[in-house]
Amino acid sequence: MNAEKHPLSPFLPLGARVLMLGSFPPQRVRWSMDFFYPNFQNDMWRILGYIFAGDKNHFICPGEKRFDRERIEAFCREQGIALYDTAEEVVRLKNNASDNFLQIVRPVNLAALLEAIPICSSIVVTGQKAAETLSGIIGVETPQVGKSIEADFAGRRYTIWRMPSSSRAYPRPIEWKAEFYRKVFGL
Template identity: 70%
Template sequence: MNSERHPLEPFLPENARLLMLGSFPPKRIRWSMEFFYPNLQNDMWRIVGYLATGDKMHFLEPGGRRFDRERIEAFCRERGIALYDTAVEVIRLKDNASDASLQVVREVDLGTLLARIPACRAVVTTGQKATDTLRAITGCGEPAVGECVPMPFAGRDLTLWRMPSSSRAFPRPVEWKAEFYRKVFSENGIL
């Protein structure tokens, strides 16, 4: 099986206080934009839109077939949210985007990533694969969903927050998932 390298550069606004890490992007055929969480089946931008404006459709373009990358990037820059993934190279064991079918070949260089966002004090993982990969890198404990644990790393006192999967395959409504994100965003000055 051939490995895939990450198709995106890290999104690291200079003012980032929060780094959100997923596992790895889906195959391009599933993308509605050239940015993180591009699959319309993923609830991430619906969750963030709901929290920011009360409208889960806020980050969708008219017609609802694509996420609005420009509006999402502007929001993340304004609020200090950085985005990347825990894996920079994977093998897909099945022809899908499921975390269960991803074999991580190479993890993110977390130290280099964090060096580019010196104000960052919190890291959020958006699924179990991302949490497991980050814990392997840092050696920190595993927080319960919606909770946090200390994550000292590279001479910094960081906090690791674990969020529920934002995939629509996870059988919970956007509003339910949003309560977990509301807590982490509020405690880190995002909302």
């Protein structure tokens, strides 16, 4: 099996206060846009649309099965949200997007990411694989879903949030998941 390198550059807007880390993007065939959480079946942008605009479809291009990348990027800049993943290189053991079948070859260089967003104070992981990987990088216990811990890393203190997966493979309604994400943004 061949190792696959991350296909996206980190999205690190000036003024980012929150760094959201997933595990790794799905295969390109599943993408509806060239950006993070690109699979139209993934609910991340529906969750954030629901929380911030009161509309699960806020980031969906009307009449299409794709997300509006420009609107999402503008939203992330406005809200101070940076995006990347906990793995920079993986092997897909079953040729799919499931975290259960991702073998991480090279984890993210977290210190370099955080250095690029100096006022970031919160790190959000959006699934079990991401949570376990981040915990290993930082050297802390993996937080429970919906909980946060304080951790020191690279000379700074961060609040580490463990959110439920936005994947539909994690079978909970958007509204249920949104209640956890509201805590991160103080809403």
